[in-house]
Each structure stands twice: as structure tokens, then as C-alpha cells.
Amino acid sequence: MNGPVVVGVDGSPSALAAVDAAAQEASLRGVGLRVVHAFLWPAMHAPPGSSPLGPATGALHETVERIVADAVERARSQAAGLHVSHAVIAGEASTVLQAQSRTAQLIVVGHRGSEGFAELLLGSTAVHLSAHGRCPVMVVRGRPDPAGPVLVAVDGSPRGQPAIAFAFFEAVLRGTDLVALHVWSTWTGHGEHALGHPVDLTELVGDVDRLRQEEERVLAEALSGHRDLYPGVTVQPRLVRGRTRPALIEASADAQLLVVGARGHGGFTGRLLGSVSRAALHHAHCPVTVVRSDL
Known part of the structure; x- marks a missing residue:
């Protein structure tokens, strides 16, 4: 546009x-x-x-x-x-x-x-x-680090792709690196398992390393097409085990811009803006750009 x-x-x-x-x-x-x-x-x-x-x-x-x-x-x-x-x-x-x-x-x-x-x-x-x-x-909001990277939250869902594309473009405009943060846990979210409640996947898989490797694959695949379009951008994939909201807010302290999608794959269908995006808007240490998946 x-x-x-x-x-x-x-x-x-x-x-x-x-x-x-x-x-x-x-x-x-x-x-x-x-x-x-x-x-x-x-x-x-x-x-x-x-x-x-x-x-x-x-x-x-x-x-x-x-x-x-x-x-x-x-x-x-x-x-x-x-x-x-x-x-x-x-x-x-x-x-x-x-x-x-x-x-x-x-x-x-x-x-x-x-x-x-x-x-x-x-x-x-x-x-x-x-x-x-x-x-x-x-x-x-916040106090952005002018020498910091653009930070993007990666959830691995197709709906998160527009946010990743925007983050790559911003990194090019600003002449800075891109940190792609993917937070994972051994626990499923509500509604992501047939039992209808959170489940510890280690009880099913029995191998945390295997789960970590799968999350590494998810992160790599989410970035692959964008790397081809923006070969000049230095990308720092970052895999963190823990809770998404605090991990993202902590990482924003060293960034000049945080980019998030409006909804993640674990979001509530009745909400157009998920809990992660809301948390970023209220608590991030740098400016936040929200990119809807249907734009």
C-alpha cells in the first residue's frame, strides 16, 4: 500500500x-x-x-x-x-x-x-x-533501545506470518537485526488436547529433547520463506522454554520495536486480540506493533 x-x-x-x-x-x-x-x-x-x-x-x-x-x-x-x-x-x-x-x-x-x-x-x-x-x-511506549534489534513473537501458526513479514520489513528499513522469539513449553494449552485441559507432553512423549527439536523445526519453518525474501537481514532465532508473556516482555527491554500478531494459535476464538498482544501493549519496554493476520 x-x-x-x-x-x-x-x-x-x-x-x-x-x-x-x-x-x-x-x-x-x-x-x-x-x-x-x-x-x-x-x-x-x-x-x-x-x-x-x-x-x-x-x-x-x-x-x-x-x-x-x-x-x-x-x-x-x-x-x-x-x-x-x-x-x-x-x-x-x-x-x-x-x-x-x-x-x-x-x-x-x-x-x-x-x-x-x-x-x-x-x-x-x-x-x-x-x-x-x-x-x-x-x-x-517504553524506552526503546535505538541500537537494539526488531523483536518478533513467533508462534508457528499461519496467522502469525503477516507479523513476521512486517518485522523483516522493519528490520530492513531500520538497518538492524531481527530477533525471532519462539517460546515453548511441555504443557499444551486449554483445548489443544482431546482431554480438554492442559497436558504435560513429557508424559506422552517422554523425551524433552525431542520436544525441543520439534519446536526448533517450527521456528525455522516460520522464518524460512522470509529469509529468502530478505537475505540481507541478520536473523537471530531465539528458542525459550517458559511462559510466552513474561519471556516476550523481558526480551523487549533490549529491542527498538516489538512486533506481535493479533492472535496466536492458542487464542480464544471470541477475541480479536489475544492475551499475548494485550500483555505486550500494556507492559512492553519498547513500542509495539500489532499486525492482524487478515490484512
Whole structure:
């Protein structure tokens, strides 16, 4: 897709950090940056038929204009020659940015809003976009290591392939290595065995080394086609035995970007965003990009 990178802004420090990341992404991709502010008129004060921005001289209008102008100026200062456009659109942030995602190649948002309620924003904006956006969604959080690798979570399922492809592409853009992390355990997940509950596979197979070799094969196969497409990327396959969420969050401390799929092969069918992706959005030490499998 040749669309722009879109960044959502609300005047918060988190949103300004998102502007920095979005400007970098747009510059690396050679596309424009679109700064978008979603505006909701306070319901109790909106005259019928009034403009969503209110009177041209109103303080609220001036605040919105300042938020957008500051974001545009900051973006242009981050990347010389970057084409930056902007828009103020009436509506809720999640709804507005979801609509923007239809023509964007990447949506970038901060991890907390102007009110400072990180959990509220993650519930209403970042998580919603990650589950329903029509393009990859980057949530800027933590303190990324600028010299670190791109980190991608590999679960071995076909639905995880778009996230791996995105991670390889990001590694090329950023000129850095790619760490492919595959976490495994001797225990099956709920519903993955005929008994309907977790089962220790060592009781069935009796050989942990054999299980490890099988997981090594899964990781290698998940990466093989992408290695051929991006031969210049140095890939560090990393096999970790343990629990996926803590292992991934720990590994993110040394990364400049974490890439995850929206759902893993052990996810709940009723959820568009799995527990691993949610944990990354809330606790990763670096920005997180969620890539849906059906994009």
C-alpha cells in the first residue's frame, strides 16, 4: 500500500512521542505523514447544527489548532523534507482512526491519552485499533533501545506470518537485526488436547529433547520463506522454554520495536486480540506493533 503513515494526536506527551515515531516511519518508508486529531464537542454545550469546532475565536477551537500545529511542527523537525498533512475530524478517537486505517499503511498512537489514564486509552483506542484497524498499529511506549534489534513473537501458526513479514520489513528499513522469539513449553494449552485441559507432553512423549527439536523445526519453518525474501537481514532465532508473556516482555527491554500478531494459535476464538498482544501493549519496554493476520 502506498498510503501515508497516520498518527493520532491529543496534545499529551505520549502523543508527541508517537509523532516522533511516526515521522521516523514515514521518512524511512518514503511516504507522507498525516496528523489526525479526533474532536468531540462537549455534549452539554453543543448548539444544534453548530460546527464541531465551535466559534472560530473560541478557546476550544484555539486549543485544538494548537495541538495540531505543535504536532505538525514537531514532525517536520524530526525528518527534513517530510510531507506532513493534518486533519481535525469530529468523532471518537478509536472510530476516527479506524476509518483512517483503511487508506494508511501504518497507524501510530501513544500508550496514554491527555487525561493520563493509560488503562482507559488502552481499552478504548489502542486495543480497539489493534483488533479492528485495517493496517498495522504501532503503540508507542517504553524506552526503546535505538541500537537494539526488531523483536518478533513467533508462534508457528499461519496467522502469525503477516507479523513476521512486517518485522523483516522493519528490520530492513531500520538497518538492524531481527530477533525471532519462539517460546515453548511441555504443557499444551486449554483445548489443544482431546482431554480438554492442559497436558504435560513429557508424559506422552517422554523425551524433552525431542520436544525441543520439534519446536526448533517450527521456528525455522516460520522464518524460512522470509529469509529468502530478505537475505540481507541478520536473523537471530531465539528458542525459550517458559511462559510466552513474561519471556516476550523481558526480551523487549533490549529491542527498538516489538512486533506481535493479533492472535496466536492458542487464542480464544471470541477475541480479536489475544492475551499475548494485550500483555505486550500494556507492559512492553519498547513500542509495539500489532499486525492482524487478515490484512
